[in-house]
Amino acid sequence: MSVVMVATMVLCFALSISVAVSIGLASILGIQVTNANMLISVKEMFNAINKFPLAAIPFFILAGNLMETGGISRRLVEFAKSIVGGVQGGLPMTCVLTCMIFAAVSGSSVATTFAIGAILIPALIKHGYPTSYAAALQATSAELGVIIPPSIPMILYGVSAEVSIGELFIAGFGPGILISLALMFFVWIYCKWKGWGKTDGEGRMPFGRALWQAGWALLMPVIILGGIYGGIFTPTEASAVAVFYALIVGVVIYREIKLADLYVILRKSVLSSAVIMFIIANAGLFAFLITRAGVPDAIGHWLQEVLKSPAMFLLGVNAALFVIGMFIETSAAIIVLAPILAPVAVHFGIDPVHFGLIMVVNLALGMITPPFGVNLFAACTVARISLDRIVKHLVPFVLVILGCLMVITYVPWVSLALRDLVYAK
Template structure:
């Protein structure tokens, strides 16, 4: 059964069939081969999405779309530009910093790509940066949308591995800040080397006016994250608060969202949410079948026999996840692999929260690596260029994040120090 399922899934991927359909078709064939009642598919698919924390996903997606339309994104860009935009290479640094701030509410890298890319990619091109560089930078920076909390993949890992989502969220700050700082340092040095961005400071606002203008936008992550860590509301409830706040600010304060804008925003959010939920439902059935076949136990025993130390285990897992992330959508990969790998990591004495950050940061690389990097397609859509044109500029960014991943992997304190301080008793 397992051979049939995996072979079918790989074949479907090779034929460029969508991830959800590929996983679902492989699961159906697995059921037929194992002679299991087909009714089990309905039960497991419903059970996979019938989890309260998953309700946060459509709300965070809707909040991100409301921010994009309501002028919040544009004001965040101006605020970030007022901080770092005055140096050579300040505009690419603005891109990274804005994505980091935007990620603190949206939870989605694709939403971050479209919301921020629609503003900054044209601005980068106008200031003389190559279109391919602008698209590669935006796709990479938007990856922070799934690392900086609140993060949809972190929610999925928490549900799949039965780990506290609150602990995962606070642990995500360390890796997110590390990657943001490394990317900003790299683009600053690279622009110095290339001679780009000498006029990036033209037209930027002073810090105080930019902060005043973006005040309501900047208050949003403070309310959302402060409410979560202050125990006022759960991460799922926070997602609904984010929607309400974005709606009030966009419609009543900034007045850039009208009643006629609501239907397109809701439609876009429903489609995005439905795609993710469909993937989760099919991946839940797939995970049930391979667990029933004993695959997780077999993999666990094999890893324990071959990789006999935590360091080797983490190295092997990182190598495998990097390759898997190139071909399988992040959400599906987490749902399928987290229940398999997390118990093995715990056997090696690795904190499940730390391991969750390793998984998410690694699989997030799949969003910016061909052939199925969703951020790449989103950035190329905004920049209106083919995918092959940005590969050359993309490679250095991937290497920077890989370097950060190794630091995150082997220095657990980066992920755990804030968690330990926040949840110390």
């Protein structure tokens, strides 16, 4: 049964059938092969989405769309530019820094791509950067949207592997900051080598003025994350607070969201949420069937036989996840693989929170690797170019993040130091 399901899913991917439908068709075929009752599909699909933490997903998506329309993202760009925009290559560095700040509320890399890319891709092109470079940079920087907490994939991992979402969030700061600093250093060196960005400081606001204008926007992640770690509200409740805050700031304070805008914002958020929930439902059914068939146990025993040490296990998992991330959407991959791999990681003595960060960072790479990188499609849509033009400038960014991934993998302190400090008994 498992072979039939996997073969069907891969075939559907090859035929460019959507991820959710591919997983669903493979699951239904698996049920038919085993002559099981089709009511299993309804029950397990419902069980997959009938989890309170998943309520955070549509709220964080809505908060990101409200921030984009309400002028919050534009003010964050001006603030980031006031910090790093004065050096050669400052505009690409602004892109990375803005995405890091924006990610601290949106939780979604695609939302970050559209919200920040709509402002910075045209600005980069205006300052003489190649369109393909601007799109590649934006797609890569937006990856921070799923690494810097709050993060939708972290919520999914926490639910699937039964790990504390609060611990995952606090552990995400180390890897997120590491990747942000590495990307900023790389683009600074690269722009100096290419001779780009000598006029990046033009139109840059003084730091004080930019900070004043972005004050309400910068207060948002402080309230959301401070509330979570202060025990005031749960990560799920924080998502609703983020929506309320973004709405108040956009409508009452900045006054950039009109009544007519709300329908467009809500419609876009509902469509994005429905797609993710449909993937989760189908992936939940798929995970149930392969678990019932004993695949997780078989994989666990095989990994323990072949990969004798934790270091070899992590290397093998990273290689496998990198390839899987190219073809399977991040949310679906986490839901299917986390229940399989997390127990094996624990057997090797690897902290499940640390392993969760490894999974999230690695699969986030899938968002910027062809052929199914969703960030690439989003960035290409904003830049109005074809996917093939972006690949050349994308390769160095992928190598930088791979280097950071190796540090995150083999230096657990990067992920766990802050977690251990906050959750010290």
